[in-house]
Amino acid sequence: MKTLLTLSDIQRIKELYIHTYEKHKLILNDMILFQDTILSSSSHYRDVRALDTPYGLNKDEYDINDNICGAWEYAFIIMNLPLEKGLTVLEAASSASILPAYLTNLGYNFISVDLETSYQEAIKKNINSDYQIIQADLKEIPVADNSVDVIISNSALEHIQDDIAMWKEFTRILKPSGKMIHTFPIAKPGYTNAWLQEPIDFFKNPTEIHNKTHRLIDKRIAEENYFLPNNLWVEIWEEHFYHREIQAFCVVKKNKQ
Numbered sequence: 001m002k003t004l005l006t007l008s009d010i011q012r013i014k015e016l017y018i019h020t021y022e023k024h025k026l027i028l029n030d031m032i033l034f035q036d037t038i039l040s041s042s043s044h045y046r047d048v049r050a051l052d053t054p055y056g057l058n059k060d061e062y063d064i065n066d067n068i069c070g071a072w073e074y075a076f077i078i079m080n081l082p083l084e085k086g087l088t089v090l091e092a093a094s095s096a097s098i099l100p101a102y103l104t105n106l107g108y109n110f111i112s113v114d115l116e117t118s119y120q121e122a123i124k125k126n127i128n129s130d131y132q133i134i135q136a137d138l139k140e141i142p143v144a145d146n147s148v149d150v151i152i153s154n155s156a157l158e159h160i161q162d163d164i165a166m167w168k169e170f171t172r173i174l175k176p177s178g179k180m181i182h183t184f185p186i187a188k189p190g191y192t193n194a195w196l197q198e199p200i201d202f203f204k205n206p207t208e209i210h211n212k213t214h215r216l217i218d219k220r221i222a223e224e225n226y227f228l229p230n231n232l233w234v235e236i237w238e239e240h241f242y243h244r245e246i247q248a249f250c251v252v253k254k255n256k257q
Contacts, residue, residue: 004037005030007083007106014079024075031074034102038127072240073154073183074099076249080181080236081108087149090173092138092166093156094120104131111148113141139165143173151180155247158184164225171230171254179235180252186218186239219248231255 005013005027013026077099081089085107091099094112096119104110110131112120117135124133136142139162151170160166170180219237227234236251 004034004105007085010078010106011083014083023079024072027075027078028071031071031098031102034105035098038105039098039101039123073247073249076183076238077152077154077181078103080179080251081150081152082179088147089150089152090141090143090148092151092153092170093159095156097154098123099152099154100124100131100133101127101129104129111143113138139169141169141173145172146175148173149175149178151178151182153182153184155183155185157182167226167230167232171232174254176254178254180232180254181250182252183247183249186246186248219250222250227252 010027013023016023081103086109088109088111089103090111090113091097092113094100094114095116097112100110100112100120101123111134112131113134113136114120115135115137117133120133123129124131134142138160151174157163157166174180219234223234226232232252232254234250235253236249238249240247240249
């Protein structure tokens, strides 16, 4: 029987001299194993089955289904986590994410925050996993100042309306020299968005539907509006085109005060 990865195993994967895609696939295969053996339930959780082909690789060569980018977001987050048991990791807007259960199993002290907590309550009850679930708005998180080692989110921040307040709150609860790992869709001026099938400059002429569902930004706008005012700096910023949109993968660090 296959065994689940440990933090030491993930560290060894990070050190392998192979393509980043192959490293991510090893992580995702472990999440699938976790999903099948530990999380097997009727609970609704974000499935890891759909594996995009990232970086423009040939999907036939790698035998990967071209569907959604969510699975690769999981892998990016895990590969950029500090690999140390006992660290406090907070996921913003967890929804049906399996990261709270998966990372708790790896030894992290995990906090899941969302306005809707029913998904996480069902998962936690089913597997008897010990992580904290908080029902709260992201601009008012009931967590002490400088108490969280890492904040993560997976295609969630684009749905937050008061994003200025949210980034201030993230900065407040993050420890000095802590880090944040986020993924979210972005759009470039003139980019043809697959949802609308028409060229549009989102920054000059945002549409009503995207005002409601996506806070579309690029690195420059993120730095000017969110990072620099909060003494944050970007360590990693990657952009990849997936099934229907451009996805930003970023690691943001908090400077010591």
